[in-house]
Amino acid sequence: MAAESHAVDLSHAMFTQPVAFADWLVIAPVVTTIIGGAICLMTRKQTTLQPWIGTFVMALLVAIDAALLLRVVNNGPVTMVMGNWLPPFGIAFTVDAFGALMALVGAVIALTGSVYALVDVRTLSRRYGFYPLLMLLMTGVSGAFLTGDIFNLYVWFEVTLISSFGLLILGSSRPQLDGAVKYAFLNLIATTLFLVAVGYLYGVLGTLNMADIVRSVRELPDAAPIGTIAALFLLAFAMKAAAFPINFWLPASYHTPRIVVGAVFAGLLTKVGVYSLIRILVMLMPENRAAMSDIIVWLAIGTMLSGVLGALAQNDIRRMLGYLVVSGIGSMLVGLALGTADAVGGALLYAIHSMLVMTALYYLAGIMRRTGGAFDLAGLGGLYGANPLLAGLFLVLGLAVSGLPPFSGFWPKVVLVEASLKAGEGLLAAAILLTGFLTTLAVGRVWLFAFWRGGPLGTPDGAEHLPTARVPHETRLAAYLPVFFLVALIVWLGVWPEPVFAVANQSALGMVDPSAYLDSVFGGSE
Amino acid sequence: MEPVLCVLITVLFSASFYLMLSTHIIRVLLGVALLSNGVNLLIFTAGRLLREVPPIIAEGQMVPTMATANPLPQALILTAIVISFSFFAFLLVLGFRAYQALGTDDVNEMRVAEPEREPEPPMGY
Amino acid sequence: MRTVIFRTIAPFLAAIMVLFSIFVLLRGHNEPGGGFIGGLIAASAFAIYGIASGVAPVRRAIYFHPMGIAGFGLFIAAVAGLPSMLKGVPFLTGMWTAIEVFEVKVDLSTPMLFDIGVYFVVVGAITSIALALEEREFD
Numbered sequence: 001m002a003a004e005s006h007a008v009d010l011s012h013a014m015f016t017q018p019v020a021f022a023d024w025l026v027i028a029p030v031v032t033t034i035i036g037g038a039i040c041l042m043t044r045k046q047t048t049l050q051p052w053i054g055t056f057v058m059a060l061l062v063a064i065d066a067a068l069l070l071r072v073v074n075n076g077p078v079t080m081v082m083g084n085w086l087p088p089f090g091i092a093f094t095v096d097a098f099g100a101l102m103a104l105v106g107a108v109i110a111l112t113g114s115v116y117a118l119v120d121v122r123t124l125s126r127r128y129g130f131y132p133l134l135m136l137l138m139t140g141v142s143g144a145f146l147t148g149d150i151f152n153l154y155v156w157f158e159v160t161l162i163s164s165f166g167l168l169i170l171g172s173s174r175p176q177l178d179g180a181v182k183y184a185f186l187n188l189i190a191t192t193l194f195l196v197a198v199g200y201l202y203g204v205l206g207t208l209n210m211a212d213i214v215r216s217v218r219e220l221p222d223a224a225p226i227g228t229i230a231a232l233f234l235l236a237f238a239m240k241a242a243a244f245p246i247n248f249w250l251p252a253s254y255h256t257p258r259i260v261v262g263a264v265f266a267g268l269l270t271k272v273g274v275y276s277l278i279r280i281l282v283m284l285m286p287e288n289r290a291a292m293s294d295i296i297v298w299l300a301i302g303t304m305l306s307g308v309l310g311a312l313a314q315n316d317i318r319r320m321l322g323y324l325v326v327s328g329i330g331s332m333l334v335g336l337a338l339g340t341a342d343a344v345g346g347a348l349l350y351a352i353h354s355m356l357v358m359t360a361l362y363y364l365a366g367i368m369r370r371t372g373g374a375f376d377l378a379g380l381g382g383l384y385g386a387n388p389l390l391a392g393l394f395l396v397l398g399l400a401v402s403g404l405p406p407f408s409g410f411w412p413k414v415v416l417v418e419a420s421l422k423a424g425e426g427l428l429a430a431a432i433l434l435t436g437f438l439t440t441l442a443v444g445r446v447w448l449f450a451f452w453r454g455g456p457l458g459t460p461d462g463a464e465h466l467p468t469a470r471v472p473h474e475t476r477l478a479a480y481l482p483v484f485f486l487v488a489l490i491v492w493l494g495v496w497p498e499p500v501f502a503v504a505n506q507s508a509l510g511m512v513d514p515s516a517y518l519d520s521v522f523g524g525s526e
Numbered sequence: 527m528e529p530v531l532c533v534l535i536t537v538l539f540s541a542s543f544y545l546m547l548s549t550h551i552i553r554v555l556l557g558v559a560l561l562s563n564g565v566n567l568l569i570f571t572a573g574r575l576l577r578e579v580p581p582i583i584a585e586g587q588m589v590p591t592m593a594t595a596n597p598l599p600q601a602l603i604l605t606a607i608v609i610s611f612s613f614f615a616f617l618l619v620l621g622f623r624a625y626q627a628l629g630t631d632d633v634n635e636m637r638v639a640e641p642e643r644e645p646e647p648p649m650g651y
Numbered sequence: 652m653r654t655v656i657f658r659t660i661a662p663f664l665a666a667i668m669v670l671f672s673i674f675v676l677l678r679g680h681n682e683p684g685g686g687f688i689g690g691l692i693a694a695s696a697f698a699i700y701g702i703a704s705g706v707a708p709v710r711r712a713i714y715f716h717p718m719g720i721a722g723f724g725l726f727i728a729a730v731a732g733l734p735s736m737l738k739g740v741p742f743l744t745g746m747w748t749a750i751e752v753f754e755v756k757v758d759l760s761t762p763m764l765f766d767i768g769v770y771f772v773v774v775g776a777i778t779s780i781a782l783a784l785e786e787r788e789f790d
Contacts, residue, residue, distance in 0.1 A: 027742045034729040041722025084735075084744040132722065151602055158609045165616060169623075177624040178639040184620060185554055188613055189546065192558070195565050195606060202602075203572025256639050315647040377647050449648060457648055608687060615780050622784075 025068045026080045026093045029061055029103060029142035036060075037135035047126040051118050054131035058111040061138060065104040072100045073503055077510070077520035079148060087521050088212040094148025096517055098348065098507035102275050103145040105352050108489070109267035109359050110138045112482035113260050116363055119475045120260040125170050133170070134264065137163040144272050148521065150198055151208045153276065157191050157240070164269060167261045168253065179253035186249040190239035197232035204229065211521035213284050214514055223287060230288035233280050234296070241273030243333060244302035247326045251310060254325070255318035259369070262318060263362030266325045267355040274332045274351055282339055283511050289339055296337035297428055304330030304435040311442040315376045317365045317450075320442060321358065324401060327435060328354040334416050334432065338423050345508035346415030349500065353408040353493065357401045360486035364394055367479050368450060372467045378457040380450035382466040391451045393483055398443035400490050403436040408493035411501070531571045538564030551621040551631040558617070562610035566603045573599030653703065661703030668696035676770050677763075686766035690773025697774075698781040706786045709778075717779035724771025731764035 036057030040050055072078060072095055081090040114134060121130045140160030147153050164187075168180045202208055204225045205216040217226055235246075242250040250270070254262050281289040289296075307327025314320040328350070335347020365375065371387055372380040384391040400407035413432060420429040455465025493500060510516060538560050545557030573596040581594040625631045628638060672692035679685030701709045713720070735744040746761045 024736060024742070031729055031732065031742070035726060038722045038724075038726035038729060041725065042719050044716065044719060044722075080741050082741060082743045084740050129718065151605075155605060155609070158613070162612065162616065165620070169620065172623065172627075174627050175639040177620070177627050178636045180620060181551060181624050181633065181636065182639075184617060185551075185558070188558055188617070189561070192561050192565060192610075195562075196568060199565060199569040199572050202569065202599075252640055313647070315645050376645070378645065445647070604687075612776065615777070619780060619783060 022071060023078060023080055025064060025071060026078050026095050026146065028064045029068070029107070029146065030093075030139055032057060032060055032064060033135045033139040033142060037132045037139065040132040040135060041129070044127055044129065044132070050126050050131045051114065054114040054117075054134060055111070057135060058107065058114045058138070061107040061142070062104070062111050065100065065107045065142075068095060069097070069100040069104050069503070072097050073506065076516045079520045087523070088207055088209045091152050092148040092209055092211075092521060093146050094211065094517060094521055095146050096507065096510050096520075097503055098279070098511055099145040099275075101348065101503055101507055102271065102351065103142050105355050106141050106145065106268050106271070107138065109264060109355055110134065110141075112359065112363070112485060113264040113267075115478055116263070116366075116482045117260045118478040120258050120366060120479075121170075125258070128170055129166060130170060133163045133166040137167065137264070137268070139163075141268050141272055145275060148210050148517075149208055150201065150210055150213065150280070154191065154195055154198055157194065157272070157276075160269065160272065161187055161191060164265065167264075168257050170257065170261065173256075175256040179256035182249050183253035186239065186246075190236050193232060193239070194236035197229050197236060200225070200229050200232065209521065210279070210284060211514070211518045214518060217285060226285055227288050227291060230281060230285045231292065233285075234277070234292060237273045237277040237280070238299065239273075241270045241277060241329050241333075242303075242326050243299050243329055244306045244326075247303065247306070247329075250326055251319055251322040254322040255316060255375075259318070259362055259366035262321075263359045263366075266321065266362055267359035270325060270329055271332075271351050271355055274329060274336075274347070277333075277336055278344060278347065278511060281336060282344055283514050283517070286339065286512075289336070293337055293339065296333060297425060300330050300333035300337050301428065301431040302330070303327070303333055304431055305438075308435050308438040308442065312438060312445075315378060317368065317375050317377070317380075317446060318362070320446070321361050321365060324361070324439065324442070325354075325358050327439065328358065328401075330435065331413070331416060331432060334420060334428055337428065338419050338425065339512075340419060340423065341505070341508045341512045342415060342422070343419035343508075344511050345501075345504040346412050346419055348504045348507055349415060349497075350409075350412035352500065352504075353400070353412050353490070356408065356486050356490055356493075357397055360483055360490070361397050361401065363479070363483050363486075364390070364397060367483070368394075370475075370479070372450065374456070377446065377449045381453050381455040381457070381459060382464060384451040385454070385464060385466045386468075391447075393487055394447065394451065396487055396490065398440075398447060400494070402440040402443055404440070406491075406494045408490040408497075410494060411497045527575050528571060531567060531575075535564050535567050535571065538567065549633050551624065551633065554633075555614070555617055555621055559610070559614055562606065562614075566606055566610075569602050569606065570599050573602075658703050661700055665696040665700040668699070669693050672696065672770075676766060679766055680760075680763060686769030687773055690770045691777065693770070693774045694777035694781060697778045698785070701782055701785045706782050709782060713778070717775045717782065719775070721772050721775025721779070724768045724773075724775060726768070727771065728765050728768025731761045731768060734761055 036053060040053055043049060077094055077096040079092055079094045081087055081092045083090055114131065117130060137160055140156045140163060143156035144153055144160065147156060165180065165184055168183060169176050198208070205213060207213060207216055220226065239246045254265055304327050307323050307330060310323035311320045311327065314323060331350050332347045335343040367390060368380065368383060369375050371390060372383050374380050396407060400409045403409035403413040413436060417429045417432050420432065453459065454463050459465045542557040542560035542564060545553045545560065548554060576593065576595045579592065579594045581590060581597040583590050621631065628636055630636060672689040675684040675692060676686055676689030679689065697709050697713065700712070732743040734746050735742060738746065747758060749756050749758050
């Protein structure tokens, strides 16, 4: 019904320009990872070959995403419609700077994950499909970042979800099954709610293409139905992003799988939720986002504080990191709550920072376990004496996650605090700063207990009881390489943030004013 | 036809929400299955209902000459059915395995990942 | 469940169902049918065979691991989208060609290749879940 109201130029569809070879970059991340995952599935018994295929495909993915980002930043958004259909009807992949940047950082996380997995994932788990599942997870994540169709977004969410289930229960220990039950049900209900919202949206607008939705929402005489739909989207994606008060599934499950799986999840999954929140509420339904702004402010404050307070109460480092992931989501929600270009850019910067830092912290927790023999604060101690390098890396990451200069966490917080003050939300700015302070306490305590004191709980003051576990050389290389790489990126973002700032600003402007996005889909015909 | 389907969707949704409020995995699973069926009907209804006019474009035409049934919802629903079917199969296996390994299907009693009496973080050296 | 009648009938039934699934797969382009439903029929054939004579004979009969079959299907389905790159049209655009086999025109297309991929994905994934469940129940 509503679809007929647009005057669509049919001749445009009949005489489309041939697709340039470079435009295949739009679809390449998805196709590459699907084919890589399929090859890994077929060679499931070649457990020594799989890591190499996995690492090669992930490196290829990073290169493709980098090329895509470069093209999008220079030439504006790119669209490809599957199967040569007319734009509003076919499934469109539309890539703008926002999606391309997130996809690139996601690919970097997956690349470090596939290297770290060399030491962390044993032969049996490889056989049960770690690498295929990681690649299919990346198919889903890349697809979600790059698609321009809201139903297709739902499909990529489900692809991501089913591969994450597989990764989560790899090994099938009792805690894993326990965590997986909570993770699986809550996330499935969230994506089903997302589908409910998509169904309503289709009923009201008669279209699923994001660019077409932008157009149709503006033309709609009555904004009331979209308000309900926007609230449903907020609920569904807030659940996926682990926002307060529906964040409890994350700390219940992220500490149960292998450390590399937890690291990749912490880097990727919740950020896809945040990305979709920003994409749908800021770009597609700006008026309704503004109407819900007060609620989102409280969601953001609640998420930041509940996350960091939860982190302060934990003894197990992995569980503490799970709560810090939640706390970081709160800072990204600040961008959503304010909705200005500055704030959205800050949220994007914070998302990138959080992806890199949380993944690196999980890897470090794994190395600390190998060196010190425990994951809990009571059992760790004397790590500084045993391994000063590890201590240095932890200090860098700890300062970065707390948002202290000169590391990557500082700039996004500056931008977000400034944007909040400009919007007159002093409470929000105070919450960001308080969260930073409490995070410093939580991370500082790990530093104090695990690194600074002489040995595990019960070691007398002044005495030294250093852990003696020796890690083999090749294990060390594969475990430290990803951490070094991530730390280098974090330092780079801290001391020279201009290039990323520029891209983030361009992305945020594209979100607030999506005319370039529309032009890319409809061929500039308007 | 729409009001009847709306009532049916409401019944499916409320039954599924009721089931999902249970603490037993198997009921939650049935609730999720009902919910996905409700959503499929919702998309079907949202695509507008029309009787006996197949969406076939006559030869030599570019667009259908009269109002036809909407062909898109069935594609969307088929996708959603495939996805919810595979998730149902997966969750069934997961729930079964969890029941075997943990000895309970009551989520309140599943406290392996988050033990009831977790040690507090150390307060001093 | 494992009566003499069922055990005798099951192999024949499974064989006919697999044949029928291929028929359903190939008629899928213009008539009701297709890769997904065909795959489900084939998977239920393996499930029936598994219930009748145990999981091990099924695993021997299909030779490849079910997840390997699913991977093969995924590979075919993804590759089916690529030929359109050569023609300069978007991903997954249908390409058609016809060949003569004994003076009968047979239409070949990339959508058919895609559907075959879907068939293998469904066969592999559902069979692997069904066999995993049966293994736990009967062994």
